[in-house]
Amino acid sequence: MSALQLYNSLTRKKEVFTPIDPDHVRLYACGPTVYNYAHIGNARMAVVFDLLARVLRTQYAKVTYASNITDVDDKIMAASEETGASINEITEKYTKIYNDDMAALGCALPDIQPKATAHIGDMIKIIEDLIARDHAYASDGHVLFHVPSFEKYGGLSGRSRDEQIAGARVEVASYKKDPADFVLWKPSSDNEPGWESPWGYGRPGWHIECSAMSAVHLGLPFDIHGGGADLKFPHHENEIAQSCCASGSEDDLSGFAKVWVHNGFVTVEGEKMSKSLGNVQLAHDLAQKYPGPVLRLALLSAQYSKPLDWTEQRIGEAGKLYEKLQRALADDGDASGAPDAALVEALCDDLNTPLAFVRLNELLKDAGRAPGVLRASLDLLGVVVVPAEAAAVESDPAIDALVAERSAAKADKNFARADEIRDQLAAQGIEIIDTPDGAQWKRV
């Protein structure tokens, strides 16, 4: 069996993955803030870590994959004010939509999907620990992490505290001892969501939730922590600071999580997705328009850590691959088999999905002989191939009549008439496909 190698952002090297406990591999990935539909970038993260969990499961008997739902956040509050819907209505609605949409993309539900609001007590506990260890202080209703108290701060992103301040875009607030200090807890007004705490009524800062949920559900240190590349700083840097300092691991940045995996950014037709450009591609919309497996194939068509440009052409190519798979697996048949060794090997090499797809194409040519291997390989990739529906899903008396007339002409060897009808329908965007079971047609 090939050894799994992963690029570790913390060490900046590709490393052979060695679990802390081979009997139980633990993976955490930062999940979405549920205030809106997930976009294709969120979907990439979900697909990448779903795949990583699947690959891990081929090698280890027990794998726990946790990915959180952030359900307390200022953006959610803003959405609530805007729409008049309650916070709960919003978070419940978009959590369900997120899970449904990711399921369409072939993502299994994480083993644990903790919600921030269910872990406020755990967060308060960590904050208290940090205060007790002189890494945090209360000030003006806020509690802040004191960055200068953690010498190794910045080790993940390669950014020193001074450099962070040099950017001069960090919020300089009167209650901060140091401009780099970040919020662990902040006060809420009466009409804002909040919880009672030793520092008064308030709510947690953004970073603390992941420190709390990962520790509670996985224990420290755990094996792999993942998320989008943009989370590296400040989110993951701050998670490390909180978790290492609260757990007495100030000297070892890997005292929180051993391996850090970051997936690359998604652009759309060469441009950054943004509301102002109006080019945000929602997973929900895409899933209405294309089969989920096609989207998954498209998302995996570049290696996870590389940037991915989301284009019509890419979806089109994924669509063609999917159609080939559908044809190859049209007959139920041998469902047994293990995933192809070369494909597994490609995935074990830092999830090299493009290389795995090369193998997939070879398997496709051999599908007649070894459909079981192809099925098992697709299973591992999380690509669920659903047989194509019989072509003519719609019915149109005029077209059906012409198709029937053409079939009759063919039977009479009147090919001139048959071709005439083909051309006529083609002009209307109708394609006739002859099959052993008769002619079918579809709009193209």
Added chain:
RNA sequence: GGCGCGGUGGCAGAGUGGCUAUGCAGCGGAUUGCAAAUCCGUGUACACCGGUUCGACUCCGGUCCGUGCCUCCA
């Protein structure tokens, strides 16, 4: 400005110190009455300039260009 990442054939996208993937598109052919599908064949591409080397797309240095983060962000 600081910290990163990357520049590979028409497009996408792996990879390797020497044998130069793969997919899509294109072209040629087989097959099919014609199509579709399928199959076969076909492209010495690795930003630029130096260096190391018997040999570099691959290692080192520099240049140019693109891009991400540094503020909420997957």
